Amino acid sequence: xxxxxxxxxxxxxxxxxxxxxxxxxxxAFTFNLTRDRIIKSxxxxxxxxxxxVVPPALFDNDIIKDTLIIPASKQLxxxxxxxxxxxxLQGKPSVVVLEAIAPDGYSGKIEMIVAIRxxxxxxxxxxxxxxxxxxxxDYIEFAKNPWISQFDGASHARYKEGGWKVKKDGxxxxxxxxxxxxxRAVVKAVHKTLHYYEENRDQLFAATLxxxxxxxxxxxx
Amino acid sequence: xxxxxxxxxxxxxxxxxxAGVVQLLGLCPLLAVSNSVVNGVSLGLAxxxxxxxxxxxxxxxxxxxxxxxxxxxxxxxxxxxxxxxxYAMNAYMYGLYVVxxxxxxxxxxxxxxxxxxxxxxxxxxxxxxxxxxxxxGLGLTAVLGVLGGMREIIGKGTLLSGLDLALGxxxxxxxxxxxxxxxxxxxxxxxxxxxxxxxLLIAGKNWLKLREERKARxxxxxxxxxxxxCGVTHGN
Numbered sequence: 001x002x003x004x005x006x007x008x009x010x011x012x013x014x015x016x017x018x019x020x021x022x023x024x025x026x027x028a029f030t031f032n033l034t035r036d037r038i039i040k041s042x043x044x045x046x047x048x049x050x051x052x053v054v055p056p057a058l059f060d061n062d063i064i065k066d067t068l069i070i071p072a073s074k075q076l077x078x079x080x081x082x083x084x085x086x087x088x089l090q091g092k093p094s095v096v097v098l099e100a101i102a103p104d105g106y107s108g109k110i111e112m113i114v115a116i117r118x119x120x121x122x123x124x125x126x127x128x129x130x131x132x133x134x135x136x137x138d139y140i141e142f143a144k145n146p147w148i149s150q151f152d153g154a155s156h157a158r159y160k161e162g163g164w165k166v167k168k169d170g171x172x173x174x175x176x177x178x179x180x181x182x183x184r185a186v187v188k189a190v191h192k193t194l195h196y197y198e199e200n201r202d203q204l205f206a207a208t209l210x211x212x213x214x215x216x217x218x219x220x221x
Numbered sequence: 222x223x224x225x226x227x228x229x230x231x232x233x234x235x236x237x238x239x240a241g242v243v244q245l246l247g248l249c250p251l252l253a254v255s256n257s258v259v260n261g262v263s264l265g266l267a268x269x270x271x272x273x274x275x276x277x278x279x280x281x282x283x284x285x286x287x288x289x290x291x292x293x294x295x296x297x298x299x300x301x302x303x304x305x306x307x308y309a310m311n312a313y314m315y316g317l318y319v320v321x322x323x324x325x326x327x328x329x330x331x332x333x334x335x336x337x338x339x340x341x342x343x344x345x346x347x348x349x350x351x352x353x354x355x356x357x358g359l360g361l362t363a364v365l366g367v368l369g370g371m372r373e374i375i376g377k378g379t380l381l382s383g384l385d386l387a388l389g390x391x392x393x394x395x396x397x398x399x400x401x402x403x404x405x406x407x408x409x410x411x412x413x414x415x416x417x418x419x420x421l422l423i424a425g426k427n428w429l430k431l432r433e434e435r436k437a438r439x440x441x442x443x444x445x446x447x448x449x450x451c452g453v454t455h456g457n
Contacts, residue, residue: 012287019286019294023301030305037312045315136407 050085050097052142053115053124058094059087068204070098075196077101077109077189084204093118093205096197099128102189106181107131110140114193120201121155125190137182147183150174151190156198164191230349234356241364242419242426246333250324251365252415256376259383261369262362264321267306268328269358272337274302276354279338280347295338296329303328320383333357368418376410378403 047064054063068084076082078101087095095117102110110130115123125148127140139145150173165171166183175183197204240246250268255261278298286294307325310318318325328334337357342350373380378400385393408414 012290015285015287016290016293019297023297026301027304030308034308034312038308041312041315045319133407133411 102185261365265362265365272354276350280350
């Protein structure tokens, strides 16, 4: 091989390398600049949802920091460990916020948070992420429709075991014509979450020492 | 750069060579995101910003980039700019970031960005290149906004819904209910609505063009068939 093409290739490669390094530097700089802000917005967003389902009168602790990692559970529909947030009033457990997943939505998983009071009454439910049909199945979002608020105050004391279904299936929960699969999945998942709470109540509030979770570890490093 | 040139670049970008309805480049985000005015305009502005910045960044270095590797280098620069926009949106407009989600990184693959860089910025000085990118991006934004408006009114009966995601809770009351008590027309919100809406816009644009040509030639002249808008510089 003659020297000229090799030299030309090397020069081209070097040129590309310089641009790659420059690009990486710009990215690293921006990443550093926005990192804290991004973590803050993510936490604020989560807190906003949690605040919607936990009445402010019911806690005086730092909910975001008073967390517990719970292992993946069939009852919650989770396939990885999730975080439970605990609200306490004067040190006494008042509300726990669990992450739950309904695996059988119309177009896949429906992720939600379920807040349950210490007396096993639902404090509120919010859908965090879903892929249901816009305009049809998305009334499970609180921002679009108050449908989800019918879980507020629901409990096994109020509805018997068989009542945790949509009205079409003989249960107690409203639904909208045209989209029954979505609410059916949500009701079922919320009910299972309530069962999970009733069976694990003591463990859920157990550790009084906050166990901070660094969810954004990969961002911070 | 004189006024004549500025005018020409702006006219070309926003109207004559409009990316959305004439060049038909970048249809992926156009069709996916244009289900409301706010979504459409937000992604359009993000694209316009990336296009202007990539014009500004690539034009000055055009003589340092060997011809054989110009495309990888251009893509690299565009990708860096898009990621910067993504970080910024994630940090300062979280709600909107959640809505536009996967479409932001897709700006990199939007071929209108690379097409303008290749066709314009790699041959012209920095200032016209920036302006060209901005004009093309604004043209796309206009199409996204109009299409988003059409789909939103027909689909949901509102305008500007979701503005609070972009501007904060202040804007919550700014939603205009064009048709009160409207039950929605799902087709307009779903992808078919995007295709039908875009087709109407293209037809409208072509009609205007034909009318102009007919006027120029004098009334009664027969009209030549419309030339296809695709494949002007690069295919998609």
